[in-house]
Amino acid sequence: MAYWEWNGTGDPAHPHVVLCVHGLSRQGRDFDVLARALCSRARVICPDVAGRGHSDWLKDPAAYGVPTYAADMVALIAQLRPGTLDWVGTSMGGLIGMAVCGTPELPLPVKVRKLVLNDVGPKIELASLRRIGAYVGKTGHFQSVQEAADAMWAISSSFGPHTPEQWLALSEPMVRPHPEGGLRLHYDPAIGVAFQNITPETAAQGDAALWHLYDQITADTLITRGATSDLLSPETTQLMTQRGPKARVVEFAGVGHAPTFVAPDQVRAVEDFLFG
Numbered sequence: 001m002a003y004w005e006w007n008g009t010g011d012p013a014h015p016h017v018v019l020c021v022h023g024l025s026r027q028g029r030d031f032d033v034l035a036r037a038l039c040s041r042a043r044v045i046c047p048d049v050a051g052r053g054h055s056d057w058l059k060d061p062a063a064y065g066v067p068t069y070a071a072d073m074v075a076l077i078a079q080l081r082p083g084t085l086d087w088v089g090t091s092m093g094g095l096i097g098m099a100v101c102g103t104p105e106l107p108l109p110v111k112v113r114k115l116v117l118n119d120v121g122p123k124i125e126l127a128s129l130r131r132i133g134a135y136v137g138k139t140g141h142f143q144s145v146q147e148a149a150d151a152m153w154a155i156s157s158s159f160g161p162h163t164p165e166q167w168l169a170l171s172e173p174m175v176r177p178h179p180e181g182g183l184r185l186h187y188d189p190a191i192g193v194a195f196q197n198i199t200p201e202t203a204a205q206g207d208a209a210l211w212h213l214y215d216q217i218t219a220d221t222l223i224t225r226g227a228t229s230d231l232l233s234p235e236t237t238q239l240m241t242q243r244g245p246k247a248r249v250v251e252f253a254g255v256g257h258a259p260t261f262v263a264p265d266q267v268r269a270v271e272d273f274l275f276g
Helices: 028-038 066-080 092-101 126-133 145-159 164-174 189-197 200-215 234-240 264-275
Strands: 003-006 016-021 043-047 084-090 112-118 175-177 183-185 220-226 248-252
Touching: 003 028, 016 028, 016 066, 016 092, 028 043, 028 084, 028 164, 028 264, 043 066, 066 092, 084 092, 092 112, 092 200, 112 264, 126 189, 126 200, 145 164, 145 183, 164 175, 220 234, 220 264, 248 264
Parallel strands: 016 043, 016 084, 084 112, 112 220, 220 248
Antiparallel strands: 003 043, 175 183
């Protein structure tokens, strides 16, 4: 598993680690802007989850799931040896965070102190899962980074307003050379296999397991939600403020699923929560 490290503290072994974990079809460079803002006070570690970015692809598509990803993160945390550990997780990265924080018996060197769940919770709306399932796994064939960026924007406009320059910066790390020339998206198409057989029954079973994890979280928790998100409903968000860690909530107007932590107010919300 590859990861990106941002460290402006002057101490290569600085004890405060902020682990930033990306969404389903994304990669660790999504957090460049946030990491720059945080790295003067902590080591900011942004992994490429297995099957994405510069990390290896798995031989068995069935292994692409939260249990595998959580185990990988436990191994990474052991290597990092933090004295203080915070977690910022966007969408899938938040689900992995719930698995790590909600399983008390995991052999972590320290417990997660603060947890940011970026537009995700224990109940994921079925319509959103089906929307994601309609595109994930289709890695495309593009002649330029700009063409790839335009194609990604067509399915990602819910991320909220971005300048062309901001979106291009987010898009450049998302492409790799295509075997036939040109470019493709960075990830293993097999990460989408699990989305092909989602039913209301399997979704409900997943929700029950996630609520069990959420209710065991003891970390100070913040939900950052896009006000028009189709993945994290207002009703689920409200329940999350009443159960488990009783999370606080910050909502961003004009944003759906999911905030990218590029806009200054989004960066400030995380910065204030972690260091305020």
